[in-house]
Amino acid sequence: MYCVKCGVKLEDTEKLCPLCGTRVYHPDVERGEASPLYPARKYPVMLHPKTVQIVVTTIFLIGCLVTLLCNLETSGTVTWSGYVIGAALMTYVMAVLPTWFRRPNPVIFVPSGGAAICLYLLYISIATEGRWFMSFAFPVVGILTLIVTTVVTLCRYLENGRLYIFGGAFMAAGLSTILVEFLLNITFNRPYAGWFIYPMVPSVLIGGMLIYLAICRPARETMERKFFV
Ligand SMILES: [Zn+2]
Known part of the structure; x- marks a missing residue:
């Protein structure tokens, strides 16, 4: 006997086609007790x-x-x-x-990740007797954690305003490079070099552009049309 729908070979005892699930019915064939031709369908074992x-x-x-x-x-x-x-x-x-x-909840796990990084750096600074944790590593990791936490919190609890959030985050990250260089200089007694300008200017420009797009609706619509977003 064969399935009327998909043509797969069937045992006379089968009530459903094992391949396509069509009901098997033949008025002249008695249903015996033979075992089916194909094993019952097995789903891959999912690990819990x-x-x-x-x-x-x-x-x-x-x-x-x-x-x-x-x-x-x-x-x-x-x-x-x-x-x-x-x-x-x-x-x-x-x-x-x-x-x-x-x-x-990223609002909890981003700060706990930042705390884990801080503790690891604290361990390294103690183990190597370095004097850079409190004046450099801790504030830098703290600022970055604060910025990322603020972004994920606002994104999670605010419906709109993504452009403002990311624009603000870019600006904050850019401006924080001033502090990073300052902390680096006082921690390692380096002379003032002013390298913070290079990461700061593009970050602040990108942030400013995002906020401009958030404020100015026609500009946003033009960008949306241009980049299909
Ligand atoms: Zn079938």
Whole structure:
């Protein structure tokens, strides 16, 4: 017997075509008890997200533990493994931790990622006895985290005004390069060079252009037509 719709070969016992699902009916054929010609349709096994998270977390923990043990075995104390484990923990907080939540809220995970970067840099500065954390790394990471957090918060809770948000973010990032150079100079006793101009000018120009487009409707419509956005 064959399927009337797709023509696939059928066992007499089959009630539905295994390929196309059409009902099998033949008035002259008695339905026996033979097993079907084809196995029941199997769907690919989907891994549960929790399983993936547990596996990834276990890999992270085993990796950290092995690194620590190797380091202790060879040096007797924590030396290079601190950097490796710190980087692994930072990556975990930024990339894996949000997946533990059903709908990860970027308003929470962007600042916690920034905090993870800060803690890692703090560890490096203490381990290397550097004097650059409080006067350079912390404020720079803090400013960037603040800008990104502000952008994701506004984008999440405001319906409109993306152009204002991104325009403002470009301007803030551009202007913050003044502070970055200042902090770099006082931290490492470098002379004033004024390089901040190069990243600042394009950032502020792009930001200003976005805000101009946000304010000026005809200009925005022209751009939309030109770039099909
Ligand atoms: Zn069929």
